[in-house]
Amino acid sequence: MKILHTSDWHIGRTFQTHSTLDHLQTVLDALVEVVREHEVDVVAVAGDIFDSATPSADAYALLSGTLAKLHATGARVVMTSGNHDSATRLGFQSEWTGLAGIHVVTGFDQYRTPITIDDEYGPVHFYGIPFLEPALIRHHYPDELLKTHEQALGLAMRQVRDDLAERDGRSVVLSHCFAAGVTASDVERDISAGGLDLVPASVFDGPDYVALGHIHGRAILSERMRYSGAPLHYSFAEADKPRGAWLVELDAGGLAGVEWVDLPVPRRLRVLTGELLELAHKDEFLAFENDWVAAVLTDQVRPLDGMRILQKRFPHCVALEHRPAISMSAGPSTYSDRVAHKSDPEIVAGFLEFVRNGVGLTDFERELVADVLGQNPEGAAG
Incomplete structure (x- = not known):
């Protein structure tokens, strides 16, 4: 039987x-x-x-x-x-x-x-x-x-x-x-x-x-x-x-x-890891365009509209995770300890550097922060 x-x-x-x-x-x-x-x-x-x-x-x-x-x-x-x-x-x-x-x-x-x-x-x-x-x-x-x-x-x-x-x-x-x-x-x-x-x-x-x-x-x-x-x-x-x-x-x-x-697999599953522009444009990922795709983005700064950009190439991209290649450690001290003796511009710059995984302010952003804080010192007080 x-x-x-x-x-x-x-x-x-x-x-x-x-x-x-x-x-x-x-x-x-x-x-x-x-x-x-x-x-x-x-x-x-x-x-x-x-x-x-x-x-x-x-x-x-x-x-x-x-x-x-x-x-x-x-x-x-x-x-x-x-x-x-x-x-x-x-x-x-x-x-x-x-x-x-x-x-x-x-x-x-x-x-x-x-x-x-x-x-x-x-x-x-x-x-x-x-x-x-x-x-x-x-x-x-x-x-x-x-x-x-x-x-x-x-x-x-x-x-x-x-x-x-x-x-x-x-x-x-x-x-x-x-x-x-x-x-x-x-x-x-x-x-x-x-x-x-x-x-x-x-x-x-x-x-x-x-x-x-x-x-x-x-x-x-x-x-x-x-x-x-x-x-x-x-x-x-x-x-x-x-x-x-x-x-x-x-x-x-x-x-x-x-x-x-x-038994056949009607649509393969693929986890792709890399920076957004690499996944969206490099030829090495051509073979996966019809697969179910879960993307792990390693960009240091979380890209804007990452899923929309990926789905132009991978129509069946259904999951997205941001996992920077280099992660910043917050250290053992509390947030209040770390900002106790910093100026307002330094606090803003430090915060943006932290959430962007170590990427600091550009010259334009630094001037913009200083300009905003200079125009609104009351609002800048923490």
Whole structure:
């Protein structure tokens, strides 16, 4: 059996206020072609299908269209809800879509009944564990201590192993969580009030393969336990991370092999560093004109209209930071100590030099300051 492991589609998420629906459509169409080309039997989507609990009509249309295309390949689909999804909305009419081979698992205990799909070697049981928020499920288990995600998933996996012990065949688990051994990026939001609630990898002992979601970068915790990451880049911190999915193969004995399959990047992400005029005019930056650009300007004085000037060359420049090559140190003394014995012109000159990172007054500015202070000595008194 061939399984394509993907996750974190985040349909509807914006990138720096720009819609990503068209780019995600391109990537998911490519994913459908991977399924067709490799004759994938099952597509496993490990949570965060939507980016919001209240998806837009366009987001629903993209998901419906993608599922229809996957169904046309002959593949089955197993997907779970993540912390960004509304389990109720995502699971709406799931009992009917299951009849078409599109299995959407959102119920808090729905994983206890696996989705069983046969191949030439026998059954493969898919246990889809939706995102389990301890505070929302603990009342269903009054005899269990459920305060952390480790405890919630520990309970779920004990139930999975108990069920599996009564069945013949191989098994795959889908889960959406932070598993120990991975690092979150700035687009993965905390899933508990106290910060990241890590789940030890040992919690997932047993299944032949564990398809994880929630981390937006590809990660391998073990040969049988992996994150596929998101299909799109949603942050400049992810710019160098590959986008794709895991192609998993099971044979009669269980896990036979795992291969990475790249997906296209509709628009690359690039962080460019340099002075404004260099970025705006030098030929070495020509190759990046169609990329998403985050610019770090090293000019000593913050340029006026920096973003407007950059966007003439880089239409998709969406972030700007001023980081001078040389920074002035304020020193240990307080501002009042530093100006106590200075004249008004010296105070103005010192202030401008400080905010302009060491660039002093020009002759014209010095004359202008002296002229203004000379004309308005009362206003100049501090």
